[in-house]
Amino acid sequence: MAILHTVNKSPFEKNSLETCLRIAIEGSSVLFIEDGVYGAMDGTSLNGKVSDASNRLHFYVLGPDLKARGLSEGEVMDCIEVIDYEGFVDLVVKHDATHACL
Amino acid sequence: MEDIPEKYEGGTVKKFMFLNRRAPHGTVYAQESLEVVLIGAAFEQDVSIVFLDDGVYQIRKGQDTSAIGTKNFSKTFRALEMYDVDKLYVEKESMEARGMTVDDLNVPVEMKTCEEIGRLMEEQDVILSF
Numbered sequence: 001m002a003i004l005h006t007v008n009k010s011p012f013e014k015n016s017l018e019t020c021l022r023i024a025i026e027g028s029s030v031l032f033i034e035d036g037v038y039g040a041m042d043g044t045s046l047n048g049k050v051s052d053a054s055n056r057l058h059f060y061v062l063g064p065d066l067k068a069r070g071l072s073e074g075e076v077m078d079c080i081e082v083i084d085y086e087g088f089v090d091l092v093v094k095h096d097a098t099h100a101c102l
Numbered sequence: 103m104e105d106i107p108e109k110y111e112g113g114t115v116k117k118f119m120f121l122n123r124r125a126p127h128g129t130v131y132a133q134e135s136l137e138v139v140l141i142g143a144a145f146e147q148d149v150s151i152v153f154l155d156d157g158v159y160q161i162r163k164g165q166d167t168s169a170i171g172t173k174n175f176s177k178t179f180r181a182l183e184m185y186d187v188d189k190l191y192v193e194k195e196s197m198e199a200r201g202m203t204v205d206d207l208n209v210p211v212e213m214k215t216c217e218e219i220g221r222l223m224e225e226q227d228v229i230l231s232f
Contacts, residue, residue, distance in 0.1 A: 010128070
């Protein structure tokens with residue numbers, strides 16, 4: 001059973017991302033939305049944790065939330081796929097359950 | 103009777119420092135801080151703003167909120183100079199942790215270390231953290 005974990009808090013302010021990385025089992029997905037998208041950016045002090053986890057988890061980030069915050073798709077880590085709202089719906093449908101990590 | 107300079111009419115000028123610590127669009131803190139900054143400026147107070155922690159994201163260049171349906175208030179920071187609010191600081195440590203440089207920002211700022219910011223705080227009459 002594959003779970004979709006959504007992270008909507010900045011990883012610099014809350015530990016939601018780290019908790020998700022800890023509890024997400026192999027083959028699960030993590031989607032960065034809202035203030036969570038800062039965790040998808042390349043060149044931050046958190047890159048190591050995300051790239052290590054990318055061997056066992058799928059990572060996605062919501063494009064409209066990047067754009068709102070002045071972050072370009074080119075600045076997203078290579079191991080993370082940028083998706084739009086329709087892609088978000090597809091992910092929800094594709095997984096057995098969604099965990100909104102607030 | 104003592105002459106009161108016109109600029110002090112109606113009250114004294116205090117040094118107000120705003121500590122902006124939150125990312126801009128996920129919560130309302132950043133926008134509320136900006137509202138209070140503008141009120142302080144309207145009352146001709148001595149206002150300075152420090153962007154630290156996720157607050158540095160508030161003044162990131164190129165924000166476009168059209169796809170999330172909220173107000174893009176990042177442009178208002180560029181208008182602060184017209185209200186004589188020109189003391190804007192960013193914390194060096196917060197910028198570095200987020201892989202950012204002053205070239206990523208949409209307003210002129212002065213980069214300060216955490217220690218320098220601590221010293222600036224000691225000069226203030228009022229400190230408000232958002």
